[in-house]
Amino acid sequence: MPFDKKPIIAPSILGANFSNLEKEINYCNDSEAQWIHLDIMDQQFVPNLSFGPAVVNSLRKHSDLFFDVHLMVSNPFDMLIPFIKAGANGISFHIEATESRFTFPPKILINTIKKNGLKCGLALKPKTPFSLIKKYLEFIDYIVVMSVEPGFGGQVFIDSTLSKIAEIDKHLKEKNIRDKILIQVDGGIKLTNYNKVISAGGDILVAGSEVFKSDNPSATINKMYND
Ligand code: DX5
Numbered sequence: 345m346p347f348d349k350k351p352i353i354a355p356s357i358l359g360a361n362f363s364n365l366e367k368e369i370n371y372c373n374d375s376e377a378q379w380i381h382l383d384i385m386d387q388q389f390v391p392n393l394s395f396g397p398a399v400v401n402s403l404r405k406h407s408d409l410f411f412d413v414h415l416m417v418s419n420p421f422d423m424l425i426p427f428i429k430a431g432a433n434g435i436s437f438h439i440e441a442t443e444s445r446f447t448f449p450p451k452i453l454i455n456t457i458k459k460n461g462l463k464c465g466l467a468l469k470p471k472t473p474f475s476l477i478k479k480y481l482e483f484i485d486y487i488v489v490m491s492v493e494p495g496f497g498g499q500v501f502i503d504s505t506l507s508k509i510a511e512i513d514k515h516l517k518e519k520n521i522r523d524k525i526l527i528q529v530d531g532g533i534k535l536t537n538y539n540k541v542i543s544a545g546g547d548i549l550v551a552g553s554e555v556f557k558s559d560n561p562s563a564t565i566n567k568m569y570n571d
């Protein structure tokens with residue numbers, strides 16, 4: 345591969361066949377995937393509803409991979425403990441969901457996630473500037489750069505995201521914290537564009553429809569990891 349490091353591939357269960365999740369997660373177990381991405385939507389922060397902690401807990405029994413819960417909800421604080429109990433290894437929440445004076449500030453959420461021994465991610469919608477989360481960098485483990493508007497799988501990758509990834513990569517290098525924080529890129533990642541995402545600085549590639557709608561999900565994951 346033309347780059348000096350391998351990406352973490354995080355298949356997104358949102359793209360899987362919900363009527364047979366055990367089979368779908370086994371495709372991930374039998375591949376080079378290291379993380380499983382679990383999209384939680386509440387029909388308020390985004391116009392869609394997905395699944396809750398009971399599903400995550402059921403999946404937990406079928407995989408030892410890192411469970412990465414992505415909270416696209418308007419009240420992420422209330423969902424932390426249920427997903428921690430369900431077996432999450434990392435939780436990301438949206439900075440945009442913590443801007444109202446009625447919500448808990450980001451630092452409270454970060455502390456709750458970290459004190460329970462999980463990795464913590466901060467997520468940004470495509471139009472949200474990176475500058476909004478700069479003051480939290482020393483406390484978090486990964487940044488989720490949304491490369492589609494959150495809410496649905498199967499959308500087209502927004503190309504202007506690439507410059508945001510590069511901006512974050514540059515900033516982390518300048519601050520000498522590049523090895524402490526991973527850049528996750530979420531949405532629209534395909535076999536035809538993942539190389540651009542890695543070149544820009546992406547470390548974790550979230551891919552839903554490209555993996556689970558392919559004939560051989562394990563092979564698709566391995567291709568993104570190895571090529
Ligand atoms: C979108 C979700 C993504 C989604 C990606 O709101 O956060 O994780 O599952 O799906 P694809 O890869 O199909 O764009």
Ligand code: ZN
Pocket residue numbers: 356381382383414530550
């Ligand atoms: Zn996601």
